[in-house]
Amino acid sequence: MTVIKFPEDFKKIPHHRIPGATQWLFEYNNDTNEMISIVGGGYGIHGDGKTTFEMWDTMNMHDPQGHMTADDINQWLEDNQVTNKK
Numbered sequence: 001m002t003v004i005k006f007p008e009d010f011k012k013i014p015h016h017r018i019p020g021a022t023q024w025l026f027e028y029n030n031d032t033n034e035m036i037s038i039v040g041g042g043y044g045i046h047g048d049g050k051t052t053f054e055m056w057d058t059m060n061m062h063d064p065q066g067h068m069t070a071d072d073i074n075q076w077l078e079d080n081q082v083t084n085k086k
Contacts (some may be wrong), residue, residue, distance in 0.1 A: 001083040006073045009084055018042040022049050028082070034059040036082065038073060057082070062068060 004010075007024055015021035017064025027035040034054025036057045046066025047053035053074055056064035060080060068076075 002082050004082050005068055006077065010036075012036065015039055015042060018045060021045050024053075026082075029059070032059075036077075037064075039064075056075050 004026060009034070010024035010026045012022060012024050015023040020044060021039055023037055024038040027033075029035075034057075036055065037079070038055045039045050040047040040053045042049075045054050045079045047068065052067045052069060053073065054060075054066045055057050055068050057080075065076075072080070
């Protein structure tokens with residue numbers, strides 16, 4: 001198993017609630033709907049979607065973490081050993 005990388009291993013979609021925002025999703029437990037959501041751009045998001053992002057791991061974080069760079073996100077994924085179990 002390999003640690004996942006942002007944005008390569010995430011599915012990129014328009015955010016379903018925030019106009020102008022983009023969301024990157026990595027779903028890792030379909031039984032409990034656990035996922036990592038990274039969002040940028042749009043009103044009220046703590047990241048511009050180009051160089052900074054807002055990240056939330058629904059299993060390992062109580063609240064989203066804002067203003068993270070791609071390097072910050074990838075370091076967090078590595079530190080927490082988030083892997084693609086395919």
